[in-house]
Amino acid sequence: MENRTARHVLFYGCCLLFLCSHAYTQENKDIAAEGVKFLQEYLKIDTTNPPGNEMRAAVFLQQIANRENIPNRIYDLGNNRANFLAVLKGDGSKKGVVLLHHMDVVPAEEKYWKVHPFSGAIVDGEIYGRGALDIKGKGIIDLMTMIHYQRQRIPLSRDIIFLAVADEENNSLGSKWMIENEPGIFKNVEFLIDEGACALFDKTGKTIAYFFSLGEKSPLWLTITFKGEPGHGSVPLENSAVNRAIRAAHKILAYQSELQVLPDIEESLMMCLATRECEKMPGFSNNLSESLRSQLFLETIAKDPELAALLKNTIAITCLQGSDKINTISNEAKISLDCRLLPGVDKERFMQKLMAIMDDHTAEIKIEEYIPTTKSPRDTVFVNALTQCARAREAGVKVIPVILPSSTDASFYRLLGIHCYGFESYRIREEDSALCHGNNERVSVENIKFGIEFLTDILAEMAK
Ligand SMILES: [Zn+2]
Structure with missing residues (x-):
């Protein structure tokens, strides 16, 4: 879990004394081309979690920010793990917006891929690599959008805060650490844009809708221990711990939420x-x-x-544990449950219900993890900006909120009172959204250009 002993201080971005003059003359298409190159490099950095090793990724992002003279900082979390922060200051007339992504990725099995998952190779206009969609692609779009603002010296009413964190795919060490150790960063923040949903188009190329998430289900991970008389396997006991666990598991399976x-x-x-x-x-x-x-x-x-x-609070039975010896009836047996609660559901009442369903007086319930979640409102400057920008491109297109069945780091920041939304500035084929943790994960070159332009538009609209 959270690394409370993490060392705090590390490298401040060494500011360049002068800015490269050519940087201010770059066109948008050059920014997109640069973004594609950066994404290829970013995907080559293996940040498979565990162990994550996000420090290399943080240093990579810092080098880019340094070249643009964007103030930044790496936070060393120990064990080669890190967060990275870069900030463009606004004039303070409006509260800030955080562009969040995580640097870690889930494992990839090379033998199922057509190119190496850490190659960043471009094939037929698509950039391949673990993390292309989830979520290094968004990270680069966020960064290049910030660079566009910096190069063009566009006045900002809000701070733009680029935040890249460690460990989202595992225990959210990075986000938890930032909130606990650097709360000041989030004091004057109104919005946070994280991963979650994006624009999808169908087989004919027609846009289905621009989706964004405004909430998530709450993960509630439980271990339930049952007790019973121990004994020898040659003499079965009706009420052994394992039998109790199996009967309880069966009742859970039969339960309809x-x-x-x-x-x-x-x-x-x-x-x-x-x-x-x-x-x-x-x-x-x-x-x-x-x-x-x-x-x-x-x-x-x-x-x-x-x-x-x-549609419901879900319960997945994920672990079963009895004796570790085949001829021994153990004192204890355990089942682990991955429960996901709809927003607003009271966890205590849910657990009481669960105990009543199992109906076993030996059962002891232990919470392994719980993240309370709330929802962000539908009618905010961000949602309006997203809607306007989508419709400016495609008249009448639908912009639709979703609740995510799984959790993201947004839930932690939402608890700080920040309006958090999951929106990746991608426009992808409907079926490609399944590539996220799958084989041959990729994002199109075209999408990087689209993403930078679209996010730039959204931020401009939010600045008004
Ligand atoms: Zn992700």
């Missing part, structure tokens, strides 16, 4: 369902909106695990 449609997901749910033959489904009546009020219809669509995760 209540299905509900949160107002913030209704629109995205209807969009998901629009392409399916819902009229033929049990519980359908008149139209989709009306059908979503029917429990039978919800039960029907909840057969799809992805949709079910959006």
Whole structure:
């Protein structure tokens, strides 16, 4: 978990005494081309977590910021782990905006890839590499957007705070450390733009919608220990700890959580369902909106695990542990549960319900991890800016909020009162969103250009 002994002080960005004069004459397309090169280099830095080793990535980002004379700093978290911060100051008339991404990536198995996952190779206009979509691509878009503001000397009403953190894919060491050790950075911040969702287009190239996340489900990880008389495997005991654990697990599997449609997901749910033959489904009546009020219809669509995760508190049994010896009946047995709660659900009540379902007086429940989550509002300067910029490009295009079934670092910053949104300035094929932790993860060269332009537009709109 969080590394509280982490060393705090490290390198201040060594400021250049003068700025390269040519930097101010660069055109946007050059910025995009530079961004593509930087992303290729960034993807070559193996930040597979564990162990992460994000220090090299932080130094890489710092070198770029230094060349642009953007004040910056690396925070050494120990064990070759680091966070990186760069700030462009505004005039203070409006509160700041944080552009957040994580430097670590999930593992990649080379044998399933068509190019090496840490090659940054470009094939048919796509930049390949673990992290291309999740989320080094966004990191480079954020950085290049900031560089654009710096080079063009565009006056800022808000601080632009570029933050690259360690360990999002594991224990969020980086974000937790920043919040605990550098709270001052977030004091005057109004918005934070993290990963979460993006614009998607269909097979014909038509934009489906610009999606952004405004909340996440709360992870609640539990271990439940059962107790029973120990003994020899040759004499089975009805109420052994393992038997108790198995019976409890069975009751959990049989339990059906209540299905509900949160107002913030209704629109995205209807969009998901629009392409399916819902009229033929049990519980359908008149139209989709009306059908979503029917429990039978919800039960029907909840057969799809992805949709079910959006409609209820989920419980996944992930670990089972009994004796480590085949002929021994152990004193204890454990099951571990990865529960994800809808925003606003009280964890104590949820755990009471769980205990009642298992109905075993030996059961002891232990919380391994819990992140309370809230939602950011739908009607803010950011959401309006995103909507305006999307519609300036594509008249009438839909801009749709989503709740993420999994968690991101945004949940920690939301607790500070910051309006946090998950929006990556990508416009990608619908099916490519599945590449995030998959094989052949990639992002198009075109997307880097689009992303920088689009984020620049959003920040300009937010500055008004
Ligand atoms: Zn990510």
